[in-house]
Amino acid sequence: MTTLHLSERSAVEIRKDFPILARPTVRGKRLVYLDSAATSQKPNSVIDALDAYYREYNANIHRGVYEIAARATEAFENARARVARFIGCSPGELVWTRNATEAINLVAYSWGNANVGPGDAILLTEMEHHSNLVPWQLLANRTGATLRFIPIDERGELVLDGLDDLLDGCKLLAIAHVGNTLGTIAPLERIVPRARAAGALVLVDGAQAAPHLPVDVSALDCDFYAFSAHKMLGPTGIGALYAKRAILEAMPPFLSGGDMIRTVEYGRSTFNDPPWKFEAGTSNIAGAIGFGVAVDYLADVGLGWIREHEKRITGVALERLAALERTGLHVYGPKDPDRIGGVISFNLGDVHAHDVASILDTEGVCIRAGHHCTMPLMDKMGWHATARASFYLYNDEDDVEALVRALEKAARIFKL
Amino acid sequence: MDDFYRDYILDHYRNPRNFGHLEAPTVTAEDLNPLCGDRIRMELLVDADGTVKDVRFSGKGCAISQASASMLTENVRGKSLEAVAKLTKEAVLENVGIGISPTRMKCAMLGLRVLKSAAIGSLAAWPDEE
Numbered sequence A: 001m002t003t004l005h006l007s008e009r010s011a012v013e014i015r016k017d018f019p020i021l022a023r024p025t026v027r028g029k030r031l032v033y034l035d036s037a038a039t040s041q042k043p044n045s046v047i048d049a050l051d052a053y054y055r056e057y058n059a060n061i062h063r064g065v066y067e068i069a070a071r072a073t074e075a076f077e078n079a080r081a082r083v084a085r086f087i088g089c090s091p092g093e094l095v096w097t098r099n100a101t102e103a104i105n106l107v108a109y110s111w112g113n114a115n116v117g118p119g120d121a122i123l124l125t126e127m128e129h130h131s132n133l134v135p136w137q138l139l140a141n142r143t144g145a146t147l148r149f150i151p152i153d154e155r156g157e158l159v160l161d162g163l164d165d166l167l168d169g170c171k172l173l174a175i176a177h178v179g180n181t182l183g184t185i186a187p188l189e190r191i192v193p194r195a196r197a198a199g200a201l202v203l204v205d206g207a208q209a210a211p212h213l214p215v216d217v218s219a220l221d222c223d224f225y226a227f228s229a230h231k232m233l234g235p236t237g238i239g240a241l242y243a244k245r246a247i248l249e250a251m252p253p254f255l256s257g258g259d260m261i262r263t264v265e266y267g268r269s270t271f272n273d274p275p276w277k278f279e280a281g282t283s284n285i286a287g288a289i290g291f292g293v294a295v296d297y298l299a300d301v302g303l304g305w306i307r308e309h310e311k312r313i314t315g316v317a318l319e320r321l322a323a324l325e326r327t328g329l330h331v332y333g334p335k336d337p338d339r340i341g342g343v344i345s346f347n348l349g350d351v352h353a354h355d356v357a358s359i360l361d362t363e364g365v366c367i368r369a370g371h372h373c374t375m376p377l378m379d380k381m382g383w384h385a386t387a388r389a390s391f392y393l394y395n396d397e398d399d400v401e402a403l404v405r406a407l408e409k410a411a412r413i414f415k416l
Numbered sequence B: 001m002d003d004f005y006r007d008y009i010l011d012h013y014r015n016p017r018n019f020g021h022l023e024a025p026t027v028t029a030e031d032l033n034p035l036c037g038d039r040i041r042m043e044l045l046v047d048a049d050g051t052v053k054d055v056r057f058s059g060k061g062c063a064i065s066q067a068s069a070s071m072l073t074e075n076v077r078g079k080s081l082e083a084v085a086k087l088t089k090e091a092v093l094e095n096v097g098i099g100i101s102p103t104r105m106k107c108a109m110l111g112l113r114v115l116k117s118a119a120i121g122s123l124a125a126w127p128d129e130e
Helices: A006-015 A044-056 A067-087 A100-115 A134-143 A163-167 A188-197 A245-250 A285-301 A303-322 A353-362 A375-381 A397-413 B007-014 B063-073 B081-085 B089-096 B102-120
Strands: A094-097 A121-125 A146-150 A170-176 A201-205 A224-228 A239-243 A261-264 A269-271 A329-332 A343-348 A368-370 A386-390 B027-032 B039-046 B052-060
Touching: A006 A303, A044 A067, A044 A285, A067 A094, A067 A239, A067 A285, A094 A100, A100 A134, A100 A170, A100 A201, A100 A224, A100 A239, A121 A134, A134 A146, A146 A163, A163 A170, A163 A188, A170 A188, A188 A201, A239 A245, A285 A303, A303 A329, A303 A343, A303 A397, A343 A353, A343 A397, A353 A368, A353 A386, A353 A397, A353 B063, A353 B102, B007 B063, B027 B102, B039 B063, B039 B102, B052 B063, B063 B089, B063 B102, B081 B102, B089 B102
Parallel strands: A121 A146, A121 A170, A170 A201, A201 A224
Antiparallel strands: A094 A239, A224 A239, A261 A269, A329 A343, A343 A386, A368 A386, B027 B039, B039 B052
């Protein structure tokens, strides 16, 4: 590396907070982690927070009167307030879930069963992850509703020409903020007002956006926003659903049992206020606390910086990968760092993506290969599988170089 | 793992043997690896004695799944269905050579799974080849 930009110095500093990135692979290679779109690595502060909860104040929340129970409850609700602030909502509008998938299922069952009926339509896009497709297929099966799709063109961009027709008669638009396979950023500022005008509610799958872009749900003007902690430096098994307060008030419970009730008799029950109405059973207390610490870390670095850093690294990667075209390397999706969220899908000649990933693994380079849980998109594009590299705040130009060198090795092995 | 991608593997990947379809197969089977979408179909022509007279495979997937399936089909003609049903994981690994990592074992065994289920006539009757 000849020039050292500010962001590279900072990425180097950031890497020191992530213990796993300092551990060599079994083959003694530096770990080059380019699969943050699947799950991110965790900084010390998050790992320490989980450890501290279990070592120092492990207790169930909300009803314990003793000191550590009070401390656990305070930490749990304090984390809710921080995650809520992180996306610009109030704590009373943030429901803990296991992950973005569960958040979407919560809406599909609770809101969907109560509000969607025969003849209604739900509008999705052709780039959705299975998590924002299958729950709506099941809802359509239950209710007799139909699904519609905003098309994606061969460049990986959403086609908005027929949007108003597609929205006509729609109860809900459910759309990924950032596509997980091609990294396409949905132009929500153009789409959401038109959904509003058509009378549809809007659910945004933010699993690939909340970790990488500044998100303000009130500015987005969406009704629901779903995201997962583990893709944004937090632990697995915890995620969140934002929903507008009035909608949460009107929604019937989803899962039921302890903690979500106000009174219970043998024959009937009344329910707690949101968000607790949707949090049956003991929550992932450590996970929620860790999630709070994770968003603190992200806010401290700054989402604006993270976005600019990823744009720069993605730009460098697109440039370096373009130089590999002579070996048959082909990049899919929008090739403009302004248009994508730090995700690059590609194939190398006639080498299957799994073989590419296996060879990269021997060089310590971790990427994903396959259908990325977007099988309909792959079918539409006519791709059997793609390799996908994704970037985050701890990646730098050295990681891009390692990716390129490993791809050159794969090309040599396959005689491309 | 990079040891695995030897010339004969690449040759089977790019020039698969017995690839395509039989006009009138006696038995067929197809399966996919849902994790990665690799897919293989096996078609057998079996005579009245239960001897395999001809074989074709088709499918899409990584070099490991396609080359191991291709190599399998080279050793099937003249075998009885019972013998095909008794083919082992070890026999496949002997064919393809060293270096299959645990994460790719399912790819290497996909062809065997499908071939055996064609011979046996029931995919569910066979335990996972992990």
